Amino acid sequence: MNSELLIQLLVNGVIVGMLYGIVAMCFVLIYKSTQVVNFAQGEFVVMGAWVCLSMVVSMGLPFWLAFLFTLAFMTAFGVVVQIILLRPLVGEPVISVIMATIGLSTFMRALMNWIFGNSAVRFPDVFSQSVVSIAGLNVETAYVLSLVLSVAVMGMFFLFFRYSRWGLAMRATAYSQQISQSLGIPIGRVFAMAWAISAVVSGIAGVVIGLVNAVSNSLSFIGIKVFPAVIVGGLDSVIGAVVGGLTIGLLENLAEFVDGQYLHIGNMYSVAPFYVLLVILMIKPYGLFGTPNIERV
Amino acid sequence: MTHVPNPRPTGDFRTSYAGDRTLFATRFETNAVIAGVLFVLVSPFLFSDYILSQFIIIGIYGIAALGLNVLTGMTGQISLGHGAFFGFGAFASAWFSSRGIPVLLSMPMAGVLTMAVGMVFGIPAARLKGLYLAIATLASQYILEDFFARADWFTGGTSGSLAETANLFGFQFDSDGRYLYLVLFWVIVSFVGVANLARTRDGRALVAVRDHYLSAEIMGINLTHYRILSFGLASFFAGLAGALYGHYLGFVSAEGFTIILSIEFLAIIIIGGLGSVSGSLLGAAFILLLPQAMETFANALATLVPAISQGTAYIKQMSVGAAIILFLVLEPEGLVHRWRLMRANWKLFPFSH
Numbered sequence: 257m258n259s260e261l262l263i264q265l266l267v268n269g270v271i272v273g274m275l276y277g278i279v280a281m282c283f284v285l286i287y288k289s290t291q292v293v294n295f296a297q298g299e300f301v302v303m304g305a306w307v308c309l310s311m312v313v314s315m316g317l318p319f320w321l322a323f324l325f326t327l328a329f330m331t332a333f334g335v336v337v338q339i340i341l342l343r344p345l346v347g348e349p350v351i352s353v354i355m356a357t358i359g360l361s362t363f364m365r366a367l368m369n370w371i372f373g374n375s376a377v378r379f380p381d382v383f384s385q386s387v388v389s390i391a392g393l394n395v396e397t398a399y400v401l402s403l404v405l406s407v408a409v410m411g412m413f414f415l416f417f418r419y420s421r422w423g424l425a426m427r428a429t430a431y432s433q434q435i436s437q438s439l440g441i442p443i444g445r446v447f448a449m450a451w452a453i454s455a456v457v458s459g460i461a462g463v464v465i466g467l468v469n470a471v472s473n474s475l476s477f478i479g480i481k482v483f484p485a486v487i488v489g490g491l492d493s494v495i496g497a498v499v500g501g502l503t504i505g506l507l508e509n510l511a512e513f514v515d516g517q518y519l520h521i522g523n524m525y526s527v528a529p530f531y532v533l534l535v536i537l538m539i540k541p542y543g544l545f546g547t548p549n550i551e552r553v
Numbered sequence: 554m555t556h557v558p559n560p561r562p563t564g565d566f567r568t569s570y571a572g573d574r575t576l577f578a579t580r581f582e583t584n585a586v587i588a589g590v591l592f593v594l595v596s597p598f599l600f601s602d603y604i605l606s607q608f609i610i611i612g613i614y615g616i617a618a619l620g621l622n623v624l625t626g627m628t629g630q631i632s633l634g635h636g637a638f639f640g641f642g643a644f645a646s647a648w649f650s651s652r653g654i655p656v657l658l659s660m661p662m663a664g665v666l667t668m669a670v671g672m673v674f675g676i677p678a679a680r681l682k683g684l685y686l687a688i689a690t691l692a693s694q695y696i697l698e699d700f701f702a703r704a705d706w707f708t709g710g711t712s713g714s715l716a717e718t719a720n721l722f723g724f725q726f727d728s729d730g731r732y733l734y735l736v737l738f739w740v741i742v743s744f745v746g747v748a749n750l751a752r753t754r755d756g757r758a759l760v761a762v763r764d765h766y767l768s769a770e771i772m773g774i775n776l777t778h779y780r781i782l783s784f785g786l787a788s789f790f791a792g793l794a795g796a797l798y799g800h801y802l803g804f805v806s807a808e809g810f811t812i813i814l815s816i817e818f819l820a821i822i823i824i825g826g827l828g829s830v831s832g833s834l835l836g837a838a839f840i841l842l843l844p845q846a847m848e849t850f851a852n853a854l855a856t857l858v859p860a861i862s863q864g865t866a867y868i869k870q871m872s873v874g875a876a877i878i879l880f881l882v883l884e885p886e887g888l889v890h891r892w893r894l895m896r897a898n899w900k901l902f903p904f905s906h
Contacts, residue, residue, distance in 0.1 A: 363874030370867035
């Protein structure tokens, strides 16, 4: 038993899991308030990372300015996607909506391949110190930042939904679109806002992952890993998304550990979440925190 | 949904149950199908190998898309793992034929084996629908991809496996022209089969499950049975098409059967028209020819704007995504619907109704 490796992998699991959790939250946000499943979530993540990186590298902006620009850009992007692509599809069957976001993801992936290239690019050194020491453990600054940002984003989500007027409007829309519309909530704006928030937060996640690893188009794998996370947590539960993300992140790394130490099957890291997904779907399709969908005739 | 006037000629009423169940509604349709088959039969003597290879691929993709159309168009279940089943069929047929089973026999056998695998993965489909099912099939896509890379005995692992050429009593299907006949045979069998299915008890049950599954269940249709059945049928056609594809290329490797292929199959049925049998072929032709048309277009444009020349590969991929989106937003019922509108306009000209 190699405990040092195990601890390392568990720490990795928590950090990656937090990021999965954040992206899963974005996914759940869109699903809950607009009933759309966003298969392009991973591409949103990659886009945020690329935009910020290209601002830093080619424009020579300082990191914080580039980060702010990325936030603004992703907001606009989310709104535009919602208006152009999803507004015409309101009321269409689930299959059409799923396909539309799949089409969007194909389109965005090719476009970003073209604009930003296929290779992985590292951020130039953003922090003055690359390693900080916490309680005797040497931790990379990027990891600390990613944890801090993740927790901050989750806190902001909570505050926004709990206390702000728009958060209340969004919760009302999620509860019942028809009732909230008749009470004067501008549904169209709520939808656009859900997409904007989701795009911004995915963009933040992308920047953070870009800082930890490097920016490349393969980062869109997060968009796929989100599915096991949201299924574990329940599709319409924001807390479930965080729990699910952490579970999947830890599970991946544990699978990697068990596989590397004992089983030697290989590639468990990337496939284990999908086996879990299938099992969860079989025994508890609405996840840990999701509301069961009871149909009455 | 806009109203499409019935373009059948005046006086052409269906007066008997047999008339209502005919395979081809009008004589024009019968003739068009026969003409199409004859055209493909003589095409090896008319066209270059390149064009023939396009016909072959369109036929193969058409069969696979037809399977997905049974699942998505007829039963209303979505699958994001169709590409992996296609790949499974290719590997299965290569494996069977390497065991000494004649290729022509191993193709349908691969279809049946894929059907069995598809039904196993379809078990979640008995409980799930819509979105949950899409996610479950996404998982099956990745699990199967992982299996391809891992199962050396079956797929040759990362190096891939060889698929022999088909032969019938010494007649080798080794050139494009000859292979086209083989593909044509299976295209006819599967399309007639599915067109027939739509007219049977089972086919109507599938459509009932799609239209309103609760009502269907109340009417006594066994949901679990029919959902798994449609999964099995879809996988059968995917496997058969995959087998044809593998033996056509002569070499099967796992890289070709990713989620992108699954998305292409979905694009084919969306563009062709959900639930439309002939739409599957139209969509396949569209999805295969679109990137090539875009390439020509991009090359022409590149002479004006040189920057585009490195982007041709990406323009091809983007065109597929854009086609899905545009069809969903502008023409959700697919090419078949467009064709019906054109036909109605032609019949009713100069009146609009």
